[in-house]
Structures are given as structure tokens and as C-alpha cells.
Amino acid sequence: MSAWKASGSLYINACMNHEGDKMKENVTPALSIKNITKIYGKKRAADAVSFDIYPGEIFGFLGPNGAGKTTVIKSILGFIFPDEGEVMINGYDVKKDYEKAMASVGGIVENPEMYQNLSARTNIEMYARLHDGVTKEMIDNVINEVGLSARAKEPIRKYSLGMKQRIGLAQAMVHRPKLLILDEPTNGLDPSGIHQLRDILKKYAHEEGAAVMVSSHILTEMQLLCDRVGIIDNGKLITVCSLEELNKQMDSTSGYSIKVSDAEKAQKILSDNKIPVSKGEEGYVEAEVEEDEIASAVRMLVTAGVDIFEVRKIQSTLEDVFLQVTGGGIDIA
Amino acid sequence: MHKINALYTNEMIKIIRRPSVIFVLVLLALSSILWPILLSSLLMMSMDEAELYYSREYYEDRLKNINDDIGNADDYMTVETVSIDVNGTVKDVPMTLYSADYDQVNALAYKECFEDILANYDFEKYPIGKTWLSYMTAMQYTVFNQDYYVMNLDPVEERDAAWLSNYETMGKAVESMRKALMQHEYEPYREAVILSCKAHNISDYSEPENISRLAATDPNGELGFSEGEYLVGYYTQISDKKTKLDTGMGYSFDLPRILTEEQKVQNANGIKILEYKIQKHNTYDRISEGAVEVISITREINQFVLIILLILIAGSSVSQEMATGSIKSLIIAPVRRWKIFTAKLMSIVTWMLAASIIMSILVFISIGCYFGFDKIPTYLFVAGGAVAEMPFIFYLILSDLVKNIWIFFYALVAFMISCFTKNTGVSVGISVGMLLAHSMPQYFVDTKLPRVFLEFTPYANMNLVSQCFPYADLMFAEQGVSLFENISIDNPLWFSIAYVVILTFVVLFIAYDEFTRKDFQ
Known part of the structure; x- marks a missing residue:
């Protein structure tokens, strides 16, 4: 990271x-x-x-x-x-x-809250009634699309959260x-x-x-x-x-994470050779090098007596971007 | 418009499928059906008992009890000559003196009458209780004799010429009443009543006039008890209304009030209706009266269930949707908020009307099945100067709707509150609290402020039954007593209607403004 x-x-x-x-x-x-x-x-x-x-x-x-x-x-x-x-x-x-x-427009805000005493189908029918041109077939299709055809007649109160999400999605999409x-x-x-x-x-x-x-x-x-x-x-x-x-x-700016026998020594060697490097997890160093430079970096370390156990390309994720942009105030599930 | 229809349909589905609403609806239906049956059963039992009254067995039984209670009357009853000063002349009068208490003297008076009736009355020819004349004379004979006996309890030193005159007049009244009973005649009865009035210094007494009118229509004394009671009641009401029209004064909670023009018209129409009823022999028996009595009580009980139902529906209309989040599927739909509001209001109003009408119909059917539909009277009113009849079912439905206006109003208040809060308990609770305490401001105003302010209290203007159906009390001989009597005011109907309309508009505007401008978080 x-x-x-x-x-x-x-x-x-x-x-x-x-x-x-x-x-x-x-x-x-x-x-x-x-x-x-x-x-x-x-x-x-x-x-x-x-x-x-x-x-x-x-x-x-x-x-x-x-x-x-x-x-x-x-x-x-x-x-x-x-x-x-x-x-x-x-x-x-x-x-x-x-x-x-x-x-x-169709949508779900926060959680899909529906009428608990009514069946999923009735809930969707009620919502569909407020839109023009929604046919019975469209209702059947959308319930089928979210995989709840078999349980569409059950009241919502018997549904799990996941099922509610599905039926909420069906409701949101019923009028396409x-x-x-x-x-x-x-x-x-x-x-x-x-x-x-x-x-x-x-x-x-x-x-x-x-x-x-x-x-x-x-x-x-x-x-x-x-x-x-x-x-x-x-x-x-x-x-x-x-x-x-x-x-x-993310691809172009990534570096390599190298598992070595002596991280401090490895960091010093790479740094002396003007390769941007930082300490990674325990036993790892992270070298900011392109693909065509990694072989020479590894060679330097081996020559200097540092054993190499693993070389892995660092893949940045959206999470990294998010954390960086928002200053770390992330809410990770 | 079709969007409002769709929203309205949805609202109705949501309400009817709520378990709490279903529960209260069942309660309302049961209340409408079971209370009449229960109350009717009690009433019929008491009627069965009434059949026994004033039979020979009744008198024998009462006499036996009295003899057991008082023992030997000679122990505390003596007949002595008492000297009374009459205009400076001392007059010696043989008189009964007692060393007994009031109850024992009463019992002695009854004993004397009962023994006399058992010995001399022809029960076969005129069974007491079967005709109005026999029932009334038998009852009045014992009452008059009781009065006569009680006069003997006055201390001897207080017995002056005036007392002696009253005493002798009362003695004649008792004799006259006995004659009316034994000979089954109206005239001695009328004379006895006049004598009694004289003995008791009562000047304004309509009973002798009523007896004369009855005698004219029933010279042989064959009129049934209920019919006679009704006719006497009608006569009394007519004379009462005539007095009001002559003096221009009425009474409200025993306070004299000047009659308004509306009240004068109502009194004049009331006389027309009563004369119409007399002319048509529109008299009902005790079963009819019982039926309407049961309807009246059932209506009062049902109002409580109706309050729960409507406040539950209206008070949760928006708040529950906000609490559960189901409001989202309404807001996200392509309908403007005023349409959602209108549909919700329409559904509440539908429930108000439907619940009230269904309740009325169920009560009517229940009563009709139990007492017989032919026993239920019609509502008479005056239209275009002539008396018209309205079937009771229509009267019941309409008067229930009017009677429930205050409940409808508080349901709308509950609806308004529900637009402000996510907590259904709060909206329902506050509304029920306001409803239960609605009469407090009225009593406060009545006791602390000038009476004119009373005319602007909400409930005073929502009790419109007497204004919309002013002749309901004329259905029977005696005016029914409401379980929830309120301070009456003399506001004209237009004022009350305008007041209710404006207040309702204000409540709905506040609700509308909140609902359409609110941020749903």
C-alpha cells in the first residue's frame, strides 16, 4: 500500500x-x-x-x-x-x-423496507400500480429474475435480509x-x-x-x-x-513486494542503488520498480548474500484509492 | 386522478391487512351484535318480571311481607281525638297518632290499601296492569294513602287550620282515587289528582288535563298500559312545548334560557309531530321502547371501539410508514406528495364512514332480529310544514354519522400528529389523551369564563345530533338520558357546522403542509 x-x-x-x-x-x-x-x-x-x-x-x-x-x-x-x-x-x-x-426511476434507499404483513407479490403489485404500463407478466418476470418465484406469496416478515434485498430489487426494477x-x-x-x-x-x-x-x-x-x-x-x-x-x-504505478532473509540489509542495498524502497510486512521490502527493473534488483540482493523467498507484484485496489482520497475514513464491511 | 385511485387502493389494502385493524374490526362487529343481544336479554327478563306486578299474588305476597315486618300495628298506633284551632274555634278531630318511624307508617298505609284491594277489587274484570287506568289508579291509591298517613306524623302542636284543610282534602283525594280504582273510571281519578294538588299546594300540574284527554279517547278505560303511558307522555310534552312557546323561555340544566328562533320553530314542529303521533295512534309498546333503549346504549359502547379503530388507522397512517421505512416506496413512486396525502386522507375518511355505517346496520339487524323489525319505530320530522317519516335504519345511519363527528375530528387530529412523528404510540396516545380530556376545557370555560366563550369550545360544536335530529326525543314518551351528557349551548346549526369545517380545515392544512414539505430522513 x-x-x-x-x-x-x-x-x-x-x-x-x-x-x-x-x-x-x-x-x-x-x-x-x-x-x-x-x-x-x-x-x-x-x-x-x-x-x-x-x-x-x-x-x-x-x-x-x-x-x-x-x-x-x-x-x-x-x-x-x-x-x-x-x-x-x-x-x-x-x-x-x-x-x-x-x-x-427505481431505487432502494438504505434498506428495502416493505409492508411486512403483505406478501412480496402484493408489495410489488402495489408499487407497480403507481406506474403506467406494468403488466402482470412483468411482475412475474422480475420476481423470477431475482429467484423468489417460489416464495412470492409469503409475507415479507418471513423473509431474511437477503431475500428482502432481492425483492426490493425486484420492486425497484419492475417498471424497467x-x-x-x-x-x-x-x-x-x-x-x-x-x-x-x-x-x-x-x-x-x-x-x-x-x-x-x-x-x-x-x-x-x-x-x-x-x-x-x-x-x-x-x-x-x-x-x-x-x-x-x-x-x-493502478497497474502502472504498482511496485514489487520481496520476501527476504534480512529486510534491513535488503532495504539498504536497494536504497544504495537508488531504487525507491520501503519496509513492508515483516520480512518484506517493497521496491518501487517497473517490470523490466525487478530482475536486476533481485540480482543485486542475491549477489549481496540476501536470500529471496518470494517476489510478488503489488496490486493497488479501489480501497487503496478510496483510503487515500478520503484520508482513511473508510467504512469497510 | 388515476394515480390517486391507485394510491387509495393501496392504502385500503394496507389498512385492511393490518392485524390490529382486523382485531378491532372484529371487536366492533361483535360489539354491534353481542351487546344488543345481551342487553335485550336483560331487558326481556325485567319485562317478564313486570308481568307479575299488580296481580292478586303480588298483593298477597307484599301484604305477607308487610305483616311480617311490622308485627302488631296496635303497639305503636292509637286513634285519639285531637283539638285543632280553626279560625279561633277549637275543633276536635279523631286522628291516628303514631309512635312509629316513617317506614313503619308507610308500611301501614300500604297494608291498608293492599287489604282493601284484595278484599274488594275485581281482579277478573280489570286485571291491574293490563290497562293504563287500572295500573295508574292502583299505584296512585297506595301513594295517595301513603301521603295521607304521613301527614299524621306532623307534631300535634303544628296542626293548624291550614293543615287540617289539607289533611281533609287529602282524605277526599284518597277516597276519590279508591273510587277510580274500584269503579274503573277516569273522572274520580282526575278529581283525586286535583285534590292532591290542592292538598300539596301544587298549582302547575298537567296531569288532570292529560287524564281528561285520555278519558275522551278511552271512555271505558280499555287503553293498554304502554299506549296510555305514551299518550300521557305526548300530552305532557305538548303542554310543555306550548308553555315554552307562550313564555319564550326554555330550560337548560335547570337554568332559564331565552328560546332562539330555531328553538321556537323546533318546539312548534315538535307539537305538530306529537299531534301527528296521537292522531295516527303512533304509540309503541315497551318492547319498542326497549329496542331503542338497547340501540342507544349499544351506540354509546360502540363509540369507544370506533374511537380505537379510527385513531389507530389515522394515527398510524404516516407515522408507522415512517417508522418502518415503508414510506420510501411511496416517495420513490412517480406521484406528487399531495396525491399521497389525499389518498391517505380519502382512505381514512372511507374508514370513518364505512365503520360508522356498518356499525349502525349491524346494530339495526341485531335489534331487529331480537325484538322484531316491526317493533322499531320511525323517525318523524317536519318538511315543508308537514310531518314526514324516515325509516329507522336511515335515521340510525345518519344520526350515527352526526353523532360520531367528534370522533372523526379527533381521528383527523391523530392523522395530523402522525405526519409529525415516527412514533405511532405518540400520535395515537396524544390523540386519545386529547379526546379523553376534550371536555375539560369546556368545563373550565363554563366555570371560569363568560359563557360566550363556551360557544367556541370544540366539543360544544361537535355534538350536533340534537341540532340535526331535533325530534329524536319525541320518538318516545319520555326523553332519553344520554350517558355522556354535555353542557348544551344554543349555537345555531350553521355556526356549529362552520366551526367544525374551519377547525377541520386548519388541522388538515397543518398536516398537509408538514407532509408535503417534510424531509423524510
């Missing part, structure tokens, strides 16, 4: 282009928020947050606890009224054309919204459930062309799922960056 920290600012520099992909310039964003600000007392829970999400992409929304993620999501979905700013959904201004804008906003959707899901969710969302975004916004604190999941991420801290959006771009940066 320390290896990339030395050059961590590169990630931010590489991602500061909030506009995201230039190739989407001519596409109407599924979601466009501009300068969303929400103030509670003296605290600015959201401070001039702006970003766009485009059809066909999965957007990860990251931030530590209290960073303002939920405030922004609730502002988008009409739960709270922002003090300033504008929310456009599929080209409709939420303030002026609320119903048209919200007709193409163009914008799907999910707050911590993997909560309570087992590994296979998470895998299934990932498949559903990817298919939904990449094949059906919907925009998906996911907020989660499970960063590895976000890395596997998202096309772009936005990181928010203290109410301010710090960066928006595509995963592709980020991966390139």
Missing part, C-alpha cells in the same frame, strides 16, 4: 475530469445533478455536488459514513428537498416535471426504469446472491441500456461491478473516475 501512496496523487489527478467519458458528450444523461447542496444547521451534508450518469453504465457512489452519499441519493429521489441545486432525470427537471422524471439507484444493495446477501446481483445489474445496464447508480462500502464489489465511481467526503464530491482509467493507473 505504501508503495502507491508515494505517488497516490496521480489517481486523483487522473480522475479529476468530472465530465467522465468524452464520448458521451452527445448523450442525454439518465441523471444529471448540479450543485446539490443540503444544509443541516451548520453542517453542509451535501456541498455543491454535481455529476452525470449515462445510460448503459454502472456508477459507483463511494464515501465514508456521514460523507453525504445518502443525502445526495435522497435528494435525487425526492425524500429531501435540497437547499440549492438541480436534479434532471432523463432530461426532466425534478422540480418542474416531478412525475415524468420519477416515472423512469431507465435509472436505477441502489443504496448498499449487497447488504445481507450471501456470496452467491452478490454474484447474482452483479450479473443482474450488469445485464440491466449493459444489455438493456439502463443507468445504474450503486452506493456501497464493499469496495471490492464496486471494483467488480462499476464502470465509473464517484467519491464523496464531507459533503463534497472529490472525484469521478472511470474504473478502466483507474485500473490503468
Whole structure:
């Protein structure tokens, strides 16, 4: 981790282009928020947050606890009224054309809370009744899609958290919204459930062309799922960056971790040869070298009598980026 | 509009599927069906007992008990000559003197009457209790004789000319009443009542006039007891209303009040209705009266269950959704908040009306099955100067709706509070508390402030039954007594309606403003 920290600012520099992909310039964003600000007392829970999400992409929304993620999501979905700013959904201004804008949105905020005494199917039917054009087949299909057809007639109170997440997702998707906003959707899901969710969302975004916004604190999941991420801290959006771009940066800036018989001696040898090096875990040194330099570095150590037990490339993760950007205030599941 | 319909449908589904609502609904249905049956059973039992009254066996039994209680009357009863000063002349009068207490003297008076009736009355010809005349004369004979005996308890030194005059008049009244009983005639009865009034220095007494009117329609004394009671009741009410119209004064909680124009019209219409009832022989028996009595009590009991049901529904309408988070699926839907609010309000109002109407219908069916639907009277009112009849079921439904206005209002208050809090207990609890304490400000205003302020207290203007159905009391001979009597005011109906409408609007506006501008965290 320390290896990339030395050059961590590169990630931010590489991602500061909030506009995201230039190739989407001519596409109407599924979601466009501009300068969303929400103030509670003296605290600015959201401070001039702006970003766009485009059809066909999965957007990860990251931030530590209290960073303002939920405030922004609730502002988008009409739960709270922002003090300033504008929310456009599929080209409709939420303030002026609320119903048209919200007709193409589905979402889960925090946990999928439904009517406990009613069955999953009734819950979805009730929600579907509020949307135009939702057929019985669509309800059947979406319940089937989340794998709960067999238990759809049971009341929600009998459901586990994971099942509630699934049925919540089904409800959010029943009207096939163009914008799907999910707050911590993997909560309570087992590994296979998470895998299934990932498949559903990817298919939904990449094949059906919907925009998906996911907020989660499970960063590895976000890395596997998202096309772009936005990181928010203290109410301010710090960066928006595509995963592709980020991966390139993470690959290019990585170093090597070497397990040696004498770490102190190894550190001194490499340092004397002007190779950036730092102490890693016990028995390891971390050398900041490119792939074509590692062989000579190893040779130096062997020649100097240091035994080598393992040479491993350091892979930076989204978590590293997140920690660096937010100053370590991470909430890891 | 279709979005509101969809939201409304959802709201109704949510409410009907809540276990607590189902429980209270079952309670309401049971209360509407079982209370009438229970109360009716008790009433019928007491009616069965009433059948035994004033039979020969009744008198024999009472006489035996009296003899067992008082023992030998000669031990404390002596007949002596008492000298009384009459206008300066001493008059010697033979008189019974007692060394006994009030109860023993009463018992002696009864004993004398009972022995007389058993020895001389023809039970076969005029069974006592079967006709109004026999029942009343038998009862009044013992009462008058009791009065006569009790006059002998006055200290001898206090017996002056006036006393002697009253005493002798009362003696004649007893004799006249005995004659009315034994000969089964109205006229001696009327005379006895007049004599009794004279002996007791009562000037304003409508009973002799009522007896005359009865005698005119029932010269042979064949009128049944209930029918006679009703007719006498109607006559009394007519004369009471006439007096009010003549003087322009009425009474409210024993305080004289000047009649409003509305009240004058109601009194005039009341006379029309009563005359109509007399003309149509619109008199009911005790079973009819019992049926309506049971309906009245059941309505009062059901109100408590209705309060629980409606406050539970309204008080949790928003707060419970906020507490469980289910409000999210409403907010996230493509419907504006005012539509959600409207749908919720519509569902609450639907439940208010439906619960009240279903309750009325169930009570009516229950009573009808038990007493017989033909025993349930109609509601009479005046429309276009003529008396009209309304079937009781419609009267019951409408009057229940009016009667429950205050419950509806407090349910809306509960709804308003539920828009402010996530805690259903708070919204329901505060509303129930306000409801239970609603009369306190009224009593405070009544005792501490000028009476004009009373007209602006909420509950005073929500008790509109007497204003909307002013002739309900005329259904029977005697005015029913409400279990929840309140301070009455003389506000005109339009004022009360305007007051309720404005207050409701204010409550709903506060609720609306909070719901539509609130941040749902």
C-alpha cells in the first residue's frame, strides 16, 4: 500500500475530469445533478455536488459514513428537498416535471423496507400500480429474475435480509426504469446472491441500456461491478473516475513486494542503488520498480548474500484509492 | 386522478391487512351484535318480571311481607281525638297518632290499601296492569294513602287550620282515587289528582288535563298500559312545548334560557309531530321502547371501539410508514406528495364512514332480529310544514354519522400528529389523551369564563345530533338520558357546522403542509 501512496496523487489527478467519458458528450444523461447542496444547521451534508450518469453504465457512489452519499441519493429521489441545486432525470427537471422524471426511476434507499404483513407479490403489485404500463407478466418476470418465484406469496416478515434485498430489487426494477439507484444493495446477501446481483445489474445496464447508480462500502464489489465511481467526503464530491482509467493507473504505478532473509540489509542495498524502497510486512521490502527493473534488483540482493523467498507484484485496489482520497475514513464491511 | 385511485387502493389494502385493524374490526362487529343481544336479554327478563306486578299474588305476597315486618300495628298506633284551632274555634278531630318511624307508617298505609284491594277489587274484570287506568289508579291509591298517613306524623302542636284543610282534602283525594280504582273510571281519578294538588299546594300540574284527554279517547278505560303511558307522555310534552312557546323561555340544566328562533320553530314542529303521533295512534309498546333503549346504549359502547379503530388507522397512517421505512416506496413512486396525502386522507375518511355505517346496520339487524323489525319505530320530522317519516335504519345511519363527528375530528387530529412523528404510540396516545380530556376545557370555560366563550369550545360544536335530529326525543314518551351528557349551548346549526369545517380545515392544512414539505430522513 505504501508503495502507491508515494505517488497516490496521480489517481486523483487522473480522475479529476468530472465530465467522465468524452464520448458521451452527445448523450442525454439518465441523471444529471448540479450543485446539490443540503444544509443541516451548520453542517453542509451535501456541498455543491454535481455529476452525470449515462445510460448503459454502472456508477459507483463511494464515501465514508456521514460523507453525504445518502443525502445526495435522497435528494435525487425526492425524500429531501435540497437547499440549492438541480436534479434532471432523463432530461426532466425534478422540480418542474416531478412525475415524468420519477416515472423512469427505481431505487432502494438504505434498506428495502416493505409492508411486512403483505406478501412480496402484493408489495410489488402495489408499487407497480403507481406506474403506467406494468403488466402482470412483468411482475412475474422480475420476481423470477431475482429467484423468489417460489416464495412470492409469503409475507415479507418471513423473509431474511437477503431475500428482502432481492425483492426490493425486484420492486425497484419492475417498471424497467431507465435509472436505477441502489443504496448498499449487497447488504445481507450471501456470496452467491452478490454474484447474482452483479450479473443482474450488469445485464440491466449493459444489455438493456439502463443507468445504474450503486452506493456501497464493499469496495471490492464496486471494483467488480462499476464502470465509473464517484467519491464523496464531507459533503463534497472529490472525484469521478472511470474504473478502466483507474485500473490503468493502478497497474502502472504498482511496485514489487520481496520476501527476504534480512529486510534491513535488503532495504539498504536497494536504497544504495537508488531504487525507491520501503519496509513492508515483516520480512518484506517493497521496491518501487517497473517490470523490466525487478530482475536486476533481485540480482543485486542475491549477489549481496540476501536470500529471496518470494517476489510478488503489488496490486493497488479501489480501497487503496478510496483510503487515500478520503484520508482513511473508510467504512469497510 | 388515476394515480390517486391507485394510491387509495393501496392504502385500503394496507389498512385492511393490518392485524390490529382486523382485531378491532372484529371487536366492533361483535360489539354491534353481542351487546344488543345481551342487553335485550336483560331487558326481556325485567319485562317478564313486570308481568307479575299488580296481580292478586303480588298483593298477597307484599301484604305477607308487610305483616311480617311490622308485627302488631296496635303497639305503636292509637286513634285519639285531637283539638285543632280553626279560625279561633277549637275543633276536635279523631286522628291516628303514631309512635312509629316513617317506614313503619308507610308500611301501614300500604297494608291498608293492599287489604282493601284484595278484599274488594275485581281482579277478573280489570286485571291491574293490563290497562293504563287500572295500573295508574292502583299505584296512585297506595301513594295517595301513603301521603295521607304521613301527614299524621306532623307534631300535634303544628296542626293548624291550614293543615287540617289539607289533611281533609287529602282524605277526599284518597277516597276519590279508591273510587277510580274500584269503579274503573277516569273522572274520580282526575278529581283525586286535583285534590292532591290542592292538598300539596301544587298549582302547575298537567296531569288532570292529560287524564281528561285520555278519558275522551278511552271512555271505558280499555287503553293498554304502554299506549296510555305514551299518550300521557305526548300530552305532557305538548303542554310543555306550548308553555315554552307562550313564555319564550326554555330550560337548560335547570337554568332559564331565552328560546332562539330555531328553538321556537323546533318546539312548534315538535307539537305538530306529537299531534301527528296521537292522531295516527303512533304509540309503541315497551318492547319498542326497549329496542331503542338497547340501540342507544349499544351506540354509546360502540363509540369507544370506533374511537380505537379510527385513531389507530389515522394515527398510524404516516407515522408507522415512517417508522418502518415503508414510506420510501411511496416517495420513490412517480406521484406528487399531495396525491399521497389525499389518498391517505380519502382512505381514512372511507374508514370513518364505512365503520360508522356498518356499525349502525349491524346494530339495526341485531335489534331487529331480537325484538322484531316491526317493533322499531320511525323517525318523524317536519318538511315543508308537514310531518314526514324516515325509516329507522336511515335515521340510525345518519344520526350515527352526526353523532360520531367528534370522533372523526379527533381521528383527523391523530392523522395530523402522525405526519409529525415516527412514533405511532405518540400520535395515537396524544390523540386519545386529547379526546379523553376534550371536555375539560369546556368545563373550565363554563366555570371560569363568560359563557360566550363556551360557544367556541370544540366539543360544544361537535355534538350536533340534537341540532340535526331535533325530534329524536319525541320518538318516545319520555326523553332519553344520554350517558355522556354535555353542557348544551344554543349555537345555531350553521355556526356549529362552520366551526367544525374551519377547525377541520386548519388541522388538515397543518398536516398537509408538514407532509408535503417534510424531509423524510
